[in-house]
Amino acid sequence: MKVFFQKADMDTCLTALIMEADAGDEIVPVRGNAPKSALDDPSVLCIECGGAGGVTLNNFDHHVPGADFPPACLQALRLNPTRQAPLVRLAEYVGLVDECRHPVDPIPFPSLSAIFSGMLLTELRPLKQFIKGMEILRDVLNLNFDPFQSMPDHAPWRAYRTVKAKNLRKNQGILAKTIFFQTNSGKTLGFVETDAFGGRGQLYAAGCHIVIMFHPAFGTPPAPKYTIASRVADVIHLKPHFDRLETGWGGRSAIIGSPRRGTSLTRRQVLEIVLRHL
Ligand SMILES: [Mn+2]
Numbered sequence: 001m002k003v004f005f006q007k008a009d010m011d012t013c014l015t016a017l018i019m020e021a022d023a024g025d026e027i028v029p030v031r032g033n034a035p036k037s038a039l040d041d042p043s044v045l046c047i048e049c050g051g052a053g054g055v056t057l058n059n060f061d062h063h064v065p066g067a068d069f070p071p072a073c074l075q076a077l078r079l080n081p082t083r084q085a086p087l088v089r090l091a092e093y094v095g096l097v098d099e100c101r102h103p104v105d106p107i108p109f110p111s112l113s114a115i116f117s118g119m120l121l122t123e124l125r126p127l128k129q130f131i132k133g134m135e136i137l138r139d140v141l142n143l144n145f146d147p148f149q150s151m152p153d154h155a156p157w158r159a160y161r162t163v164k165a166k167n168l169r170k171n172q173g174i175l176a177k178t179i180f181f182q183t184n185s186g187k188t189l190g191f192v193e194t195d196a197f198g199g200r201g202q203l204y205a206a207g208c209h210i211v212i213m214f215h216p217a218f219g220t221p222p223a224p225k226y227t228i229a230s231r232v233a234d235v236i237h238l239k240p241h242f243d244r245l246e247t248g249w250g251g252r253s254a255i256i257g258s259p260r261r262g263t264s265l266t267r268r269q270v271l272e273i274v275l276r277h278l
């Protein structure tokens with residue numbers, strides 16, 4: 001089977017698992033949507049990369065403005081004839097996290113979400129993240145771990161837990177300082193003002209598709225700077241919109257920044273452009 005995906009998260013990885021994809025398949029990370037030929041081909045599994053609602057064509061997406069589809073894994077679960085209780089429970093947990101709703105009772109560290117995000121911080125290549133993500137979720141099912149409880153000590157996950165714990169300490173407070181928005185196309189945007197480097201991984205792990213970081217005094221001599229980054233959207237497309245307001249914006253597909261000399265744009269101006277065009 002051929003599989004396209006944009007971003008490895010619990011929802012996309014569980015969808016792949018439910019649709020019986022495995023590491024031996026041809027798994028292809030894409031930016032933006034999968035090619036139309038793939039979306040039209042029911043033998044190709046497309047996970048959160050277009051074709052929302054088209055489950056009969058093997059397309060599982062739920063990021064469409066104005067439409068109200070459940071998370072990808074819940075769409076896949078509906079097609080699964082066995083619907084075994086542990087799988088249903090896992091999908092329920094993943095669905096909650098994916099929609100940024102939290103389980104009613106807070107889960108002591110490490111939750112499954114914390115283990116998964118530790119993996120995302122450890123494995124930086126999207127394909128590796130996707131395969132490891134499927135492994136984590138497969139282990140949860142095979143070892144009968146309850147996703148609504150703290151995860152037990154499981155040897156293959158120790159490094160993930162350690163990295164996550166360290167990251168939580170390092171970026172303590174960054175999530176508390178982040179303001180979340182939904183973009184025009186339904187993506188989650190996190191905006192944070194910070195004078196530190198890093199922290200993007202934390203925001204991605206918290207469910208952000210796009211991150212805007214504002215450094216009020218960046219570099220020498222200190223100057224205000226915006227960085228806009230995404231693992232799923234091509235942010236370089238925003239450049240012409242910024243060029244109209246201020247010259248010197250630049251970057252590459254996954255990350256762009258304001259001019260080195262400093263920016264004169266307000267947060268509102270920056271936010272408006274990103275929210276409208278992504
Ligand atoms: Mn999702």
